[in-house]
Amino acid sequence: MANIVAREEIYRLTNYSLSGGEVRSSLGFSVSTEKVTSETFAETWMICGVVNPLAKVTLREELAFVSEASRNSRRIAGLCTGAFVLGDAGLLHGRRVTTHWAFADALRTRCTSTQVEADRIFIVDGPVWTSAGLTAAMDLALAMVEKDLGSDLAASVAHVMVMHQRRTGGQSQHSEMLKMSPKSDRIQAALDFAQKNLGKALSVGDLANAAHLSPRQFSRVFQSETGRSPAKAIEHLRLEEARNMIERGRHSLATIAHETGFGDRNRLRDAFVRGFGVSPQSLRRTSRTGKGSVHSDDGDAVANG
16 A cells, blocks of 8 residues: 555565465465575565464474574564564564563463563564554554655555554553444444544533434433443543553643643643553653553553553
């Protein structure tokens, strides 16, 4: 898609395997590949994951190739459980990485010298990139496009791909929108409206209008479908966006408070302490040092760094 948007061949994609030819994937379909040789070169290697990395034993020859390829390339990525291959090839020693949340503990056990952050969309540690499960690989690839070609072209690629949201690496694998997952389009429309207007004062009436319901009916249906009151849901969406902005480190806390609808730093701080048990300043410090984690009141770990 980056080639299409840029109207030139910037990237050339090739599937490789040790033997070449058709390779049957863990999902049951075959992939056409070229055989790797001593002269095979790529600027970027992307190692795909498998459905169950614990049941797969990577061949010694594969690991030797991955290790060698990493030394002769600009970067190497472990997509989803592909991080296990990078670990087995000795590439994750002392590095910060992520993987699908369901296999994070297993990766910690297998790679004891690696800092596994289970609540990240993707992580870049020097030339080694790792992503969370499945669609997070799209966010990682888009970040590569942004690094190579700039944010404007990456934004255009995201638009062409109809990506609802460009997720940064620091975002949680467990989003507030996914937790609420309403059953009806009307409540989803209200949540979409809220997420696009977090910097504004949002009343129940505003959300009800977006859902084409009366305020009383909206409040009842919203509580039934999400398990939360509209006010609590909006606060969680604002907290999630504020946390993401703080971890990216590009804005002052006053600006973040204004853009996420908290109004001022004091209200932002009170909401953070209530929701995460720490202040925004503490989160910013741990984000900059790359150590520690905070937890939301729903029990989800938020790794920092």
